[in-house]
Amino acid sequence: MNSDVFQPSPDVDAPQVAAKTNLPWFDDLPIGRDAVKLGQGVELHPHCQPLAPLVGVWRGEGLAQYPSLLGEFRYGQQITFAHDGRPFLVYEARAWLLSQSGEVLRPAAREVGWWRVDEEETIEVVLAHMFGICEVYYGGRTGETAWELESDIIARTDTARETTAAARLYGILENGDLVYAEERALRGLPMKPHLSAQLKRIAG
Numbered sequence: 720m721n722s723d724v725f726q727p728s729p730d731v732d733a734p735q736v737a738a739k740t741n742l743p744w745f746d747d748l749p750i751g752r753d754a755v756k757l758g759q760g761v762e763l764h765p766h767c768q769p770l771a772p773l774v775g776v777w778r779g780e781g782l783a784q785y786p787s788l789l790g791e792f793r794y795g796q797q798i799t800f801a802h803d804g805r806p807f808l809v810y811e812a813r814a815w816l817l818s819q820s821g822e823v824l825r826p827a828a829r830e831v832g833w834w835r836v837d838e839e840e841t842i843e844v845v846l847a848h849m850f851g852i853c854e855v856y857y858g859g860r861t862g863e864t865a866w867e868l869e870s871d872i873i874a875r876t877d878t879a880r881e882t883t884a885a886a887r888l889y890g891i892l893e894n895g896d897l898v899y900a901e902e903r904a905l906r907g908l909p910m911k912p913h914l915s916a917q918l919k920r921i922a923g
Contacts, residue, residue: 753801775923781916851879
């Protein structure tokens with residue numbers, strides 16, 4: 720494995736960044752780093768080929784709709800699809816609230832998980848959300864650069880908001896942007912549009 724994958728650029732002062740974030744850089748990690756660029760570092764596992772167009776770091780803006788909570792609002796988001804050569808993608812999404820003028824207000828939702836593909840190209844996704852929900856999705860490709868997922872199991876803690884079902888569509892446009900739309904059944908209501916965003920590739 721190439722330990723240079725996903726390393727900071729030469730002009731980044733790693734100690735200075737670590738001091739600002741309280742998150743240290745570990746250059747002596749005994750295993751390889753995750754890769755976000757195909758053809759560089761560890762090779763993508765063959766089972767992950769149906770997901771290959773997703774690998775990278777994506778950033779952009781979206782629109783959220785929350786029934787009886789915050790209403791409709793804008794958010795910024797960064798999504799990372801990475802891999803370490805094994806048969807899954809590592810997924811992380813971080814969001815931040817935006818004002819109507821586009822000003823960053825504060826951190827918002829975070830979710831992490833893993834995307835796996837079996838030999839029949841069925842996609843299995845396991846996600847954990849910072850607000851107390853864990854989800855299992857199943858789905859597949861609906862085109863070369865389009866994917867559809869539907870929730871199978873949703874578990875939540877006692878303090879998490881009620882969620883009973885969810886579905887997601889992901890696709891890559893002709894200009895290379897990643898778009899997605901999510902429907903979700905919240906607070907005892909039927910499935911309704913919840914999130915949608917358009918993100919540009921910033922790495923990978």
